[in-house]
Amino acid sequence: MLKIGDVLLVSIQVELEDQVVLELQDDLAARIVDSGASGVVIDITAVEIVDSFVGRMLATTAAISRMLDAQTVVVGMRPAVAITLVELGLSLGGVRTALTLEKGLEILARRDDSRPAQL
Amino acid sequence: MSGLAPVPDAEHESVPIGSNDDVVRARQLVRALAQQCKLSLVDQTKLVTAASELARNTLVYGGGGVMRVGLVHRDGRVGVTAVFEDSGPGIPDVDQALTDGWTSGGGLGLGLSGARRLVDDFTLQTEVGGGTQVAITKWAR
Known part of the structure; x- marks a missing residue:
């Protein structure tokens, strides 16, 4: 997991085993809070299949991130x-x-622009 | 259980499905065969995704089992068949289990119904208390 400015970048490179998928979801939530990131990019360029388990993880991760701003x-x-x-x-x-x-x-940059300026 | 489903040729391979790692191995094996019989990239992806759903069902709902996979030939065409077998509790209501969104576990309820849409041939045999067998085939165009 890489942090670029306010954005966490997760690049999925390995064949995803279910347990790894769940761990990634937990790690990411913790990292968002620790780092105060305002955006998350999940790069699935290398991913050859997304089944319902991984698809659900992507949807859940998006929902969790939203709650963590x-x-x-x-x-x-x-x-x-x-x-x-x-x-x-x-x-x-x-x-x-x-x-x-x-x-x-x-x-993500556009979204940041629309946030009120910090005083 | 009497297997009426298309069983792959003699050169089929068997993979035990007893862990998440086995699900990954099952996917890799199906992908290798899909490439070997020259399925299009979209068809490869659909078949491997269907296999992933069914392998996970075998593990989670069937309590583990086995996948047999191989090339099949019919009417001059070649395809990949994968058969997933478990001796788990079986499915009491098959129509319900094949309905989008219905799940007996914690999933999305898309595994079985979704897998059926992704392949050309789909057969399901199940017996309450006697296990479940699902066979899928994707044919090269």
Whole structure:
């Protein structure tokens, strides 16, 4: 997990085993609070499949982050993964997505601009 | 349990499914075969995702079991068949279990119904107290 400015970057590189997915979710919540991050980017460029378990983790993580005052953007979803997720019945309605890391960071930067200035 | 589902050729491989690591291994094996029979990238992804759902069901609801997987041939076409078997409690109401959003556990209730949508052939045999067998096939186009 990398922190760039106010943003935590999580890049998923390994084949996800269920227990690892759950640990990641817990770690991320703790890191948001510890670091005071206002945004989270989850990069799934390297992820070949997202099944209902991982899909649910993405949705839950987005919801948890929101409660901790951080916005989540999932970036880098492969076309085949998007097609499969929709057919599976998971459209991840509550999860903001962007095609690339750059676009994801842009979304989070815009959100920060709209926050009231700190006195 | 009498297996009427399409059973892969003699060269099929068996993988025990007793842990989360086994679910990952099952996925990898299905992916390798999907690539071998030249499924499109989208079809590979759909098949591996369906296999992941069913392997997890075998582990979580069936209390563990086995996956058999191999290439199958029919009418000049080639495909990948994976059969997931457990000797768990079985499914009392199959129609209900195949309904989107219905779950007996903590999941989303998309595993079984979603997996069925992602593949070409899907058969489910189950007996209360006698286990469950789910067979899926994806054919190369």
